[in-house]
Amino acid sequence: MNTFTEENYLKAIYHLSTQHDSVSTNQIAASLNTRAASVTDMLKKLADKRLINYERYQGVTLSPQGEKVALSIVRKHRLWEYFLVEKLNFKWDEVHEVAEELEHISSRDLVDRLDEFMGHPKFDPHGDPIPDKNGHFKANELKPVSSLSVNTTGIISGVREHSPAFLQYLEKIKLVIGKEIKVCEINSYDHSITLLLEDEMLYISRDVANNLLITL
């Protein structure tokens, strides 16, 4: 088995890989709040274990084996988040830190039974897809609200930013997953947006619009 730390590195590499082709030492260091030198050490170890493809100075990618491990961590993380919200009445901004711990519980049986218990949910509380036991999932086709043009509608389906502050803000203005919105006006100066949400007009900044994802 892999250590806690190894799992966190693999997960970080996995997440960074969804945005960049190859992942750099510095990117990993930033995402794990650690130092580049520590990352290099760990990359050597993960390469020895055939979990990543790594050549000095060239960045890394996950090996098929490493991706499998990463996906199992992501699966656990998202299933636990779903459990916390749906069964234990946590708020969506309260679950991430707890799931960061729960995702390392090793029992395969546990996660599969948990999945069963909850009826095989497909998305976590933030709209992120939950891989099945084979690591498969279908991602929604998501676009930031900021990419919509005036008079188009969409359904809130995910977030790009997971900080409690952002999630709490969305909750406060009732911009939560599942709601339909319509873009009414785009301010051409600062790209802020006025939208229609359940018969109410709502004003959001460009920043918010960038981090809020919808399906058409």
Added chain:
Amino acid sequence: MNTFTEENYLKAIYHLSTQHDSVSTNQIAASLNTRAASVTDMLKKLADKRLINYERYQGVTLSPQGEKVALSIVRKHRLWEYFLVEKLNFKWDEVHEVAEELEHISSRDLVDRLDEFMGHPKFDPHGDPIPDKNGHFKANELKPVSSLSVNTTGIISGVREHSPAFLQYLEKIKLVIGKEIKVCEINSYDHSITLLLEDEMLYISRDVANNLLITL
């Protein structure tokens, strides 16, 4: 906060303390499958943190602070075991190892909400009492079946031995928690016992009788 390892030491000392007044280095080493030298190192650290009372060569006891921590670990362990059996359909012999990991999840909120979700259970699947959030619990007055005399009855309420092999055996012969038994005959040669369980006669060894606990 305390590390996993520190928590495991405190828990081990707690359990050993229920049987002996003061706990020895070797007892801890045996219970944690580690070496006496390692235990000594850890005892120094725990003493520095005021979690135990320790004087070289004299054995240890938990400080009030240390007992509080130990009880919170025990609470989490037993609540998770209950959850696994009652909600996820684990068997009572399958939960201990998983709970050994889950007991270290730190979120206070999580364990309290889990407790709430399950309706504040008082006993875990093995009949062990679950401390409440203040560390309080009332233990049943338990006696081994081997201490009963002929023609007395009792309700199976706990086990002294938690190995999967023992638990599976009990399950197989349907000697599970909640059932009423009556002692019919005690073999004076080997102290094996014949008892009545739901109109069926059942024969158990002295060893089993010693590790099976009842309330009157």
Added chain:
DNA sequence: TTAAAAATTTAGATTAGTCTAAAAATAATA
């Protein structure tokens, strides 16, 4: 009450993960 046995502690290493500072390689740019 002393000698042997058992328990415990100390000394010195090892491994995982981390760090800072310095060196080396790569990328950017003049």
Added chain:
DNA sequence: TATTATTTTTAGACTAATCTAAATTTTTAA
């Protein structure tokens, strides 16, 4: 292309938890 800036790696050190082997203390029992 040559120089500078940035990124990455190496070197060397530190902490937590562990180990074996040796020394010390306590216990047992002759």
